[in-house]
Amino acid sequence: MLKILVVEDNAELAQAYRLALSQRGHEVQTAATGAAGAHAALADRPDVVLLDLMLPDIDGFSVCRHIRQESDVPIIMLTARDDDGDVIGGLDSGADDYVVKPVSPGVLEARIRAVMRSRQSGLGPAEPPANSLSFGDLRVDLGSLVVTRGDEQLELSPNELRLLVVLLEHQGQVLSREQLLERAWGTAAAGDLRLVNAAVQRLRVKIEQDPADPQLLHTVRGFGYRLG
Known part of the structure; x- marks a missing residue:
């Protein structure tokens, strides 16, 4: 089970994510603004953050940079904006992945697992160990x-x-x-x-x-x- 923070201002969409991920055994917390999401990411220590780009107060790029100043929690940008400039901006702000909405629950779960595996692998080859x-x-x-x-x-x-x-x-x-x-x-x-x-x-x-x-x-x- 993962503790997942969903930062999404669309209440209907946030509830859909909560339901889909909860059904897969995860604990899901939601935040409707960038400020609330940044606070929850640092205070509540989720295992992964799903971060919308378009938020009513602070854009997702700024939220991601703020979180990265104090935490290396995995962050997946989850947004309808799909041009290359936004993808580059999201990754450059510190996101681990960039997923374009709409996305099916199964694909979202797979992207979360991929990010978590990458983090848990330590990035280095397992055999043989190298410094x-x-x-x-x-x-x-x-x-x-x-x-x-x-x-x-x-x-x-x-x-x-x-x-x-x-x-x-x-x-x-x-x-x-x-x-x-x-x-x-x-x-x-x-x-x-x-x-x-x-x-x-x-x-x-x-x-x-x-x-x-x-x-x-x-x-x-x-x-x-x-x-x-």
């Missing part, structure tokens, strides 16, 4: 999840970190967007390649000296991406 992954002066400490390039510590979002770990584990190999999506986000996210596009774009800003002329994370046209 860190590195490429040149770029390094991820798998114990602390601290990312550094040279002497500089980099602040990565959960999605950027997942992507970087997968790329480091397969450095020198070309991975398709579909492969990256499945390995970093799980099969429940299959088909939503915008997650990969947005994470690659934001990751380059963090790890490249010149994101417009990437020297680490390369695009292999017609195939996918390669680190190294």
Whole structure:
């Protein structure tokens, strides 16, 4: 059973989520405003937050950033807005996933499970255990999840970190967007390649000296991406 916080101003939709998720054995709490949702996320310590983007007081991007200042609780953006700019904004604000409404209860449950599995996996390979992954002066400490390039510590979002770990584990190999999506986000996210596009774009800003002329994370046209 998970403790799930649903931040949704549409009362009918919030009740539908509550009923569907409760029937699957979860404890569901709802909040109708961004302020109430941010407070509940920090005070009540849910296992996962489902966050609408369009809220009556504070938009979901701002709520997500506020929560991320104090908590690493998994956050899934759940919204009717589906353009690439919104997806990038949601992931850049710290969301773990971005799901476009309407979504069936079964798909929503699967996306929640995928996010939780990704968090519980610790992001690192189970066998054999490793203390860190590195490429040149770029390094991820798998114990602390601290990312550094040279002497500089980099602040990565959960999605950027997942992507970087997968790329480091397969450095020198070309991975398709579909492969990256499945390995970093799980099969429940299959088909939503915008997650990969947005994470690659934001990751380059963090790890490249010149994101417009990437020297680490390369695009292999017609195939996918390669680190190294």
